[in-house]
Amino acid sequence: MEHIQKEVCKRRLSGQGRFGSFNQRNCTKPVWKDGWCKVHHPDSEEKRQKISEEKFNKKYENQREKARLIAAAPELLEACKLLQDALTEYKLRDIKKRYSLCVADACASKAIAKAEGKI
Numbered sequence: 858m859e860h861i862q863k864e865v866c867k868r869r870l871s872g873q874g875r876f877g878s879f880n881q882r883n884c885t886k887p888v889w890k891d892g893w894c895k896v897h898h899p900d901s902e903e904k905r906q907k908i909s910e911e912k913f914n915k916k917y918e919n920q921r922e923k924a925r926l927i928a929a930a931p932e933l934l935e936a937c938k939l940l941q942d943a944l945t946e947y948k949l950r951d952i953k954k955r956y957s958l959c960v961a962d963a964c965a966s967k968a969i970a971k972a973e974g975k976i
């Protein structure tokens with residue numbers, strides 16, 4: 858009886874444990890394309906890497922946005938204070954636009970209080 862050897866993937870895999878790199882073996886999955894199995898084919902690996910990077914970027918985009926806001930917080934606080942001063946000065950001059958100026962002033966006051974930790 859003759860033993861028929863199937864064609865297997867070209868990828869060399871490391872063994873388990875501390876000295877795994879010294880105990881390499883071939884992947885035992887059958888060939889899919891160009892001598893590679895579906896898992897280790899360069900196109901498949903590249904596609905998985907892109908998907909993984911997209912997930913990572915999506916997950917950590919919010920944290921990067923928060924970090925940018927924290928870095929800009931002192932300048933934003935100063936801008937809110939200047940806005941509040943300007944609104945207060947302008948509010949005293951023009952009575953017709955008083956309501957919208959009061960709303961803007963209240964928003965600036967709330968932002969300043971939150972930035973200073975009072976809220």
